[in-house]
Amino acid sequence: MKKVLSLLLAVSMLAAIIVPAFAQEKSETHNPDECGNVPVIIVRGMDFGGLYVDLGTENETPAINTDVGMIVKGALKAIGMSIIRFDFDYFIDGVIELANGIFKNFTMDENGDSLYNVSVPKYPESADNYQNLCDGEGFEYGMVRTCIEAFGEGHTYYINYDWRLDPYVVADDINAAVEAATKKTGHDKVNIVCCSMGGIMTVAYLDEYGYDKVNRCLFMSSTFCGAQVASDLLCGKVEIEPENLYNMLRNLTSDNKFLSFLIDALDFMGVFKGVTALTDYIFDNYKEEVYKDTIIPVFGKMLTLWGLVQPEDYENAINYIFGGRTAENAAFLKRADALRELMDGRTALINEMIDNGVEIAVVAHYGTPVVPVYENSHFNGDGTLETYQMSGYATVAPYGETLGDNYVAEKPEYLSPDRVVDLSTALFPEYTYIIRGAPHVAGSYGTDYADFLVWLLSYDGEFYAGASEKYPQFMISDSAQTLSSFE
Ligand SMILES: [Zn+2]
Incomplete structure (x- = not known):
């Protein structure tokens, strides 16, 4: 038995030495039929x-700007101004400015190619x-x-x-x-x-x-x-429904009995309805501004998103994002149309x-x-x-x-x-x-x-x-x- 074991050991040691060399040779003369x-x-x-800006150079940075200092400063400015002026408009303006700071590098040019050196x-x-x-x-x-x-x-x-x-x-x-x-x-x-x-x-x-x-x-x-x-976002159909919000939170906390219970309790107390009443208020009053100042400039010319729009929503989406400006965006729309045809x-x-x-x-x-x-x-x-x-x-x-x-x-x-x-x-x-x-x-x-x-x-x-x-x-x-x- 001992003999067999040492023989096995010797063979496997030999294999360990030979197999890599053999594999090397095999890849050079790779035969697809075999x-x-x-x-x-x-x-x-x-x-x-x-995504990165100036990838491979000493200036390389992630395209999404998550610099904490910038975000904290921007958020404090938004909250501070809205309190000082006692006006929610300042808060939305601040949030838009902040979002543009975070996503600026994602912006596409008029033809739907990257505006910045992103790769x-x-x-x-x-x-x-x-x-x-x-x-x-x-x-x-x-x-x-x-x-x-x-x-x-x-x-x-x-x-x-x-x-x-x-x-x-x-x-x-x-x-x-x-x-x-x-x-x-x-x-x-x-x-x-x-x-x-x-x-x-x-x-x-x-x-x-x-x-x-x-x-x-x-x-x-x-x-x-x-x-x-993509269809909904480009047609302006943003919305937070209490039930959808509840479903997501309940799913995220499904492994934790206490948190699941808490989510159910909050739902029972009508908290999600309250949250969505607030988001409804924001969407009703500021959606146009958010689209005009952030969503359209940053995301409106990403061709991928246009390819994802459902055929039955395509005309609606074009009207929502480019309504009245189709002539000046003709070069981009030609590429978007090609994706709809695809x-x-x-x-x-x-x-x-x-x-x-x-x-x-x-x-x-x-x-x-x-x-x-x-x-x-x-x-x-x-x-x-x-x-x-x-x-x-x-x-x-x-x-x-x-x-x-x-x-x-x-x-x-x-x-x-x-x-x-x-x-x-x-x-x-x-x-x-x-x-x-x-x-x-x-x-x-x-x-x-x-x-x-x-x-x-x-x-x-x-x-x-x-x-x-x-x-x-x-x-x-x-x-x-x-x-x-x-x-
Ligand atoms: Zn092969």
Whole structure:
């Protein structure tokens, strides 16, 4: 026995020395036909705090200005002036000034390009060349690490981008990664994983560059059908409803019995109605001013947001933001119109891809309220985006409700067992997974969900939702992203 052990030890020591050398050699003469792994391109979502001014120079600063001194000074000025003058107008003016100080660097020029020298760190080589990507834990970073480990060196690329830009500009970056991955590995196709805002960026890529080099495309918590929040904000539909506010706070405190009790007590006492009476007063009296002085100058010309507007809201949004000023904004509106056309053509484009052998999966989550600041904040969601759009327009009950006992699904097999989501109306029901309780962009490293991602990227059989018994079309996620079926 001892002999066997020492032999094993010797062999493994030898392997430890030889294998890295062998691996090195293998990557230089990588044979795609023997590899079996398709390169993966991960297109991340919006990284609100991930933009930098003068990146890579000694003047580099985060684009979002969170300088505490500036914020405290601005807030004190707003409060002080409104007290001195005994007039709420001064407070709003101060808040607008403060917001413009924080978001100034986000401003776009008249054509919808960045006004200032803002950019993001980029990763042109395969992801295993970057230590921070090899060590990823949560969200897209976790996915990248999972893919590096599952599919080997040189087979994972990570797209980070300035989320304010025209999706057609970001499409160029996606194309560069697809070209690099295919050229360097010798594989002729890639798998694309697009997360959150990466959805619309990927649709722009597919429209601009085609799908010849795409084997499989996964739309994870994505904006491939836009987002209600963008529609509402650009149509001026800001609003805080007591019930939506309560739902969000109750969800945030659900792990803490005392805080949950407190939220319920405050609700019982009518506090949320009071808060929203105040916000109603602010919106009624100052909304126009806030839009004119902050929202339109800073956010009005972010082309990404325009791409997310729902087709039926587009004209309203143009009127609300550019009413009476369409002639002077013609150059920008031409680009915004192109994005509306992109979204109009999306379904036909994806169907054409499917007909030509590209495999897709849509993965959407529900069971977490969205941020309660817009008219449709009662939509069910994943804490960030709405399930309705993420799922490709499934019929979804409002947050906290079901479609009802009398609801009849057009195709009963597409109704979630808890009667909250009906995929009958979704664009691609046979390829769509619906997961209750998973957070926005799940797939943290080491979780069951990460295994699901690897399965989605590597499964070799007929690729439809529920192809594996392990991952049925309707699933439940716990807080550790462990997946289970409805029982
Ligand atoms: Zn390979």
